Amino acid sequence: MFMSRVLRAVDHPYITGKGGRAANNSTPMQGLTMKSIKHHKALQPLFAIIGGGMVFVAAYIVRLAAFTTDVNWSKVKDPADTYGYYDGKQFKFLNPAGIDYSKAGLDRPKYTE
Template identity: 80%
Template sequence: MKICCYFRDAKMFISRALRAIDHPYIMGKGGRMENNKKPMQGLTMKSLAHHKALQPLFIIIGGGMVFVAAYCARLAVKTTDVNWSKVKDPADTYGYYDGKQFKFLNPAGVDYSRYGQDRPNYKE
């Protein structure tokens, strides 16, 4: 119990000390707090229009973020690794993928129409 009290007192002391900082470097004109309120250069439409070299960067990074989000959504919906159904028997869930391509790319041209047909039936 005493350790908890000491930790609470130390935490209160540190937070009071940090709130008491009133140095011109931090709070004054041109200080850190004033500069933290402004958006970074290149993140407003006005500054982005001025810096032509940043425009392709924003487009490429934005496209990459959209692709990653779409691929994560596809992984959550289409693959066998994630199960969204409430069925207790996993054979019913994974039987859904028999004869379907669930991989993103198929460069080898594998025929998935016969996928899962050669599996032994353990229920019989």
């Protein structure tokens, strides 16, 4: 408690004066406000590309969490019900070879029988 009182009582020009750490930490960095983005034309494509990349990464993470067999959101105790959900369904995102997945997985032996 004593140490925190001492640190809050610091009134040195290096901390609170003009150009000090307190003033520098309260203003946003250059390039992070709309005014500075409009001024620096070279940063605009950078922000667009990075923002687009972040959107695609977020969409891919949502796809992985929702549509893969690695993540199980159901509370079914029998694993055959859980993993059998994808039998006869296309699991891949793209299918450039045109493979028919309607019969995929149906020829596997059933371990419960």
